[in-house]
Amino acid sequence: MADYLKHKDYLxxxxxxxxxxxxxGKVIGVNDLVTYEGTSVxxxxxAFIDSVEDYLATCKEIDKEPNKFFKGVFNVRTSNEIxxxxxxxxxxxxxxxxxxxxxxxDFLVKNEDKVLN
Structure with missing residues (x-):
């Protein structure tokens, strides 16, 4: 069972x-804080779908990139042995x-559900 919501390419x-x-909750991986709530699933x-759609429409209207930019560079800390x-x-x-x-x-991204369950 997934503990996240999905609409289009957004989580x-x-x-x-x-x-x-x-x-x-909040929409993950976007440039702004986009939240939603409800009293039932x-x-x-x-509310999540509406929030995503509203955010995308607003970004289009003001000519703003909705997706958060990732440089592709980050530090990974591990043990000396690893x-x-x-x-x-x-x-x-x-x-x-x-x-x-x-x-x-690449392997993890393609096999997330098999590896991380």
Whole structure:
């Protein structure tokens, strides 16, 4: 079971406030804070879809890119042992460490549900 909402290429978080008795969330991976809420799953899903559509329409109207920009560069912290093992695998395969890690990322993206469940 997924704990997120999906509409077009957009994902939305799902959270619950016991104090307010509402479900709520935000659209992930966009340039602005776009939120929604509802008192039922159906209401939350409709609010999410409406929020995505409204945001996309607003971005189009003001000629703004809706999707958050990612440079493709970030630091990954791991243990000394894992770093060493990855370096050795890369050497054996005659690859750069960065190339090896990108292959692992590609595999994860294509197999997310199998690997992370």
């Amino acid at each position: 939305g978080s799902v959270d619950f406030s016991s104090e307010d008795g509402v479900l709520y 159906e209401e939350l899903n409709k 770093h060493r093992e990855l370096s050795m695998i890369a050497e054996k395969k005659k690859m750069k460490l960065n190339e090896l890690v990108n292959k692992a990322f």
